[in-house]
Amino acid sequence: MSQVRELLDGVRSTVGNRYAYVVLAAVLGLLAVIEAGGRGDGTGIDLGSAMLLGLCATVPLAFLPAHPVPVAVAVTLANVVMLAGPESPFAAGVLAGIIALYQLARRRSRRVVFPLLLPFVLFALGDPQPDSTVLLVFMTAAVLLGTSLRERGVAADSAAVGQASADNLLEYAARGERARIARELHDVVAHHISIIAVQAETARLTTPGLPPEGAQRLVDIGDTARSALTEMRRLLGVLREDVEPGTSSVRAPQPGLEQLIALVDEARASSGASTRLIVRGCVVPLDPGVQLTAYRIVQEALTNARRHATGAAVDVELDYTPEALRVRIRDNGPGRAFEQEAGGHGLVGMRERAAMVSGTLTVGRPASGGFAVEAVLPIPPDAS
Structure with a gap:
């Protein structure tokens, strides 16, 4: 029942996460369209193309949880196209690019994320304009932050796994030692119980004039001791090392x-x-x-x-x-x-x-x- 509940909680979390990105993509897409319309004829490209680029730079965010790499590539490509044109990228598109690269850095290794910064580096070096420099700074910061958090999480998980392994080894050692202690105590207790049985039988046979009732009680003591010895061996016998056929075990009193x-x-x-x-x-x-x-x-x-x-x-x-x-x-x-x-x-x-x-x-x-x-x-x- 608890496993089903955990599965349902995971599904709700995933669905809620995707729904949030759908809403975010819709809001940023609307802002990009509004910004493209607000620029009007002052843009170096026609209004339709500007709106299309704005949507390409924002709407893919709706698929970010399931497809982080294609979404990051699409959003980055749209921003690069805007940066290469006569107009600076839309603010909504830049924000979408930062979010996409940050989330990609949280979930993928450096060799997947850092190549997406290369176009911004080339623009900043080849045409050092304020727009290209600021865009490079924001995108790089997003990637570095995401990478840092990812590596910190990996390190924490590795430490947790190492600690769990160490705890398991110590617990295994403790259990093994308890088994050895039980085997040794079995020998100690078995020795004393055997003495009780022998002494009861000896007292019954060597005591002159012992009443039948007393003799019966000594018999009962011996029988009880032997029964206890049998039960103890049955319970603790699994802890004793097996002796291979054809060999003999050497029995000796436990040391003191x-x-x-x-x-x-x-x-x-x-x-x-x-x-x-x-x-x-x-x-x-x-x-x-x-x-x-x-x-x-x-x-x-x-x-x-x-x-x-x-x-x-x-x-x-x-x-x-x-x-x-x-x-x-x-x-x-x-x-x-x-x-x-x-x-x-x-x-x-x-x-x-x-x-x-x-x-x-x-x-x-x-x-x-x-x-x-x-x-x-x-x-x-x-x-x-």
């Missing part, structure tokens, strides 16, 4: 803060520069999702540091506070803003991960130099 030491050692070995892990505050066990988020942020930041600050020393700081875990990765490189590189997809992923656990991420150049990435990940009050 305990694996940061190995990650820092690997970064130090691959970059050949100093890479330190600094831990402050009272270390408390955290939710696996928060640990996974912190690990991936550090991993991405170290990768970008190697890429954009090659050879720079990097400090990875974990600051445990009662309210949040602060993760800060800072290098002493040239301070190159890697978020401007390759569409900034790395930062998109880190921000998505921080937001997943209700955290925040900031990046920038600290006063001491280099480049820093800092994430603040809230710690639940019951963490101990």
Whole structure:
């Protein structure tokens, strides 16, 4: 329904635009005829020819919206014929020529418009009369104004398209990162649900003297856990990369803060520069999702540091506070803003991960130099 309404609005706009040019052409044509009659026998040409030239210089404006090039050529030719004769062009014809060239410049390229100025340039140079000079100035101004507005519109459209493309790329990167986060969280949650099912079954089989009612409840807990695991795998399975036939997938627990030491050692070995892990505050066990988020942020930041600050020393700081875990990765490189590189997809992923656990991420150049990435990940009050 909305598309039909837009189509009707476009038709009304087009019809209204054409109607306006028809009225304008009629008014200018009438003024040209009146001006030709007012000049009377003082003209160097007969009255009929003068009126015909006046109409040729104005009436074609009625077809300007649909046929801008032929109309501009016809109006320009009529004005040139008048300029070549003993009489100066009609004021209505000059106005029509200005309108025609302006609209043509708004809709066509320079190589189509500028040749129509050539006759006026030749008259102004060959016979520098006031009429030819003034006519050249007006026509040139109309063309330059129309061309300028057209190029500005093209530039604005190009910028809008570029911005839309950049937004689409960022959105695509964000969606891809969300899919990766979902896959990793699937592994974390699946691990815990599996433990619930195993522990419920173990408790049922190893608890002596368990009443039948209690045993049944443990069975129900195990069944519910297994059902939840099946449903979760069904919903999130589409996010997991397919394994080709004949190959086996390697399953491993998702990394956490305990694996940061190995990650820092690997970064130090691959970059050949100093890479330190600094831990402050009272270390408390955290939710696996928060640990996974912190690990991936550090991993991405170290990768970008190697890429954009090659050879720079990097400090990875974990600051445990009662309210949040602060993760800060800072290098002493040239301070190159890697978020401007390759569409900034790395930062998109880190921000998505921080937001997943209700955290925040900031990046920038600290006063001491280099480049820093800092994430603040809230710690639940019951963490101990």
